[in-house]
Amino acid sequence: MSVHRVEKVADRVGAEAVADRPEAVVSAVETTALRYYSVAPGYRVNVRSGPGTDYRVVRVLPEGARVPIYCQTPGTRVTGPYGTSSIWDSIDSGEYISDAYVNTGSDGYVSPRCG
Numbered sequence: 001m002s003v004h005r006v007e008k009v010a011d012r013v014g015a016e017a018v019a020d021r022p023e024a025v026v027s028a029v030e031t032t033a034l035r036y037y038s039v040a041p042g043y044r045v046n047v048r049s050g051p052g053t054d055y056r057v058v059r060v061l062p063e064g065a066r067v068p069i070y071c072q073t074p075g076t077r078v079t080g081p082y083g084t085s086s087i088w089d090s091i092d093s094g095e096y097i098s099d100a101y102v103n104t105g106s107d108g109y110v111s112p113r114c115g
Contacts, residue, residue, distance in 0.1 A: 041063070
């Protein structure tokens with residue numbers, strides 16, 4: 001973990017809380033651990049500029065890709081190997097893929113809603 005990241009967490013937690021309870025920083029960092037999810041095997045998945053099939057394709061994920069999900073948002077309903085879903089996963093700034101192609105182990109939201 002970089003010092004830069006700890007400073008961001010410290011800002012969120014509050015300077016007084018950090019000064020009085022350094023374990024608050026560790027706790028906040030642990031709860032924001034980034035998890036990667038597998039894209040359905042055998043699929044190359046379009047990454048779009050927004051949460052829907054009407055948005056332009058910005059790149060294509062290769063077979064076997066693993067992606068982080070920073071947040072999720074509703075969008076175009078898509079049917080894929082993991083069912084039909086209107087949930088779209090934000091995998092980077094301005095990059096979305098349909099949750100129907102991501103093995104999250106859930107039919108619902110697994111990350112916070114995009115704000």
